[in-house]
Amino acid sequence: MILRGAEVAAPFRRRSRVLVVGSGAGGALVAARLAERGVEVLLVEAGPYVGARDFTQLEREMMPLLYHEAGLRQSEDGGITVLHGRAVGGSTVVNYLDCFRTPDRLLHDWVRSRGLPELAPEKMRPRWERIEAVLHVRKMAEHMLNPNNRKLKLGADRLGWKGDVFHRNALDCYGSGFCDLGCAYNAKQSAAITWVPLALAAGATLLCDCRVDRVRFEGSRAVGVEGRLLGPGGVGRGEARIDADLVVVAGGAVETPYLLLRSGAPDESGQLGRNLHLHPATAVVGVFPEERIAFYEGIKQGYYVSEFSWVLEEHPADVLIEGVGAPPGLSSAIFSGWGESRRRELAAAYNHLSAVGVLVRDHQPGSVAVGPGRPAVHYQLGIADAMRLKEGMRRSAEAWFAAGATEVATPHAPALRIRHPAQALEFFERGCGPGQIALFTFHQMGTARMGARRDRDVVDPSGRLWGSPNLYVADSSLFPNASGVNPQLTVYGLADVVADGILAALGA
């Protein structure tokens, strides 16, 4: 059953055995697994329930619909733009479908350093297999690479770098290139068209357009939530109060700590909201004046360079380089300069640009705190992480030149263009602070990290909040540190572990 905040009678009162807050990868999977075992589940989502028929492929319509703060959420100092999805299905509706199993090197680290034996690679393997079957994860065929990703592969091959085409959760993808604005063809196997329907078919109820403001506690025990039903335009139209025997919070690594902190949730380690990792990313653009690239067309993320990744190749640079494209609004940030000369230059070059995203596995964390009516993301790029970013940018420039680019541009301010790989050393002269370079994060992780020690970790190895008998977390907040690869499958995998923990606790 689907209920909508705009349609149900206000005030809304309901009781459910289990209440799941957030319908992204983690929440949707947990809801489905519990419902399939006969557990009564109410899945609550602040965003709308939208599907293929709603996706217009226009940024100005989709960004406010599908992203928190229309994709303009920023860290407190404005140094990084924080993009994450806000709809039934969460960020899986707007991601680029990249599917990495959590690298074994990272799992071994988590087992050893956080006391999480359930995350051993051999124990995770059957989970990946089940999850990938639902998501229809397949390695992309190389002939599907668009010109942008082919250029990246060409550059990497000429330099002898390791890389590969992505595994993706797609079925009969047309390659329209609007993944970041929602798939209008249902090719993307997002949580909204996989785990959510599975949960509903098994008897779960979905309440969308309902913002949860507070988890209610009696002592350390979660007894339900309070929130607001949202009408058209996200305007509050009445109270919602839901009682539950067990509460699962799965709003993502920004919204989850924000909700728990303002609810006064137990925080025995004092680490709730801390250890925020963002995979800070920026773009490096190659100019190929003689060829039509059109980086926004086709499958935008098709190829990645793993050569400099620690989790994949044990390289100390600890960066991942991925082909990327974006529609004009999002990509307007990647071409610096001002006024008419910038406009003409961009218009002439736009279809001849190749782009990669340089993604840093960040070691210096930030935090999420309670801001004025919103989460406050505190994050500064650490010195070592800034060096990783610059090294990743230098390597990306090298790849573009190796592929035949005549010029490489970066989103620095003031503008920076180079015409030779050696000039990439100039990246190391530039700052990475607020207003000096456009930084983005598509991956937020770690603010309620999982671990075996209640004095050090926020949730226990089953996903239960240390200090509470019945509150669980099931999203990327659980990551002990940055995954170093696109986190979609890791979220699903950890949520699957949490689902087992909940089922055991319920005796279901």
Place this chain on the structure above:
Amino acid sequence: MLSRRELLLLQAAALATACVPPGVVGSGGPRFAEADRALIRSLAEAIYGEGAARLPVVEGVEAMLAAMPEDRSALVLRLPALFDRLGIAFGGRAWSSLDAAGRQALLEDWEASTLALRRRVVQVLRQLILLACYTDPATFAELGYGGPWLGRHPLPVHPPRFGDPEVGRP
């Protein structure tokens, strides 16, 4: 760290900005004050280039503000005034008194500033204005961007593999 001079300038600018009536957040959403709307239009000319006057830039930025939390949108509503006042504080001349070359020089000066606040102000204005411009379909053609496939390439929507819970819904 800020220098003593920068701190004094900031304090002066903050005081000056506090005296400026900001835009309002009414039932129609955030709306810039009239003077700020004119300032944004002229900023759009300097940031986007010629042709900005033909685009509904102010309305586009206001639409984005509607999706922001109130404290953020209130801050952005004050940004044009802050930019204008700080321009006087730092350069001695108001934005409105500069010709096109002077405006570009001012923007370049701000983006290269050692003071993060100045860089941030122009970065935010630039980001919002460019987003408003380049998400407008009127700008797609000059980029050679074809826009949505919908309507251009009729392709069937795949049936969801696990059923469509919305089937039967009007």
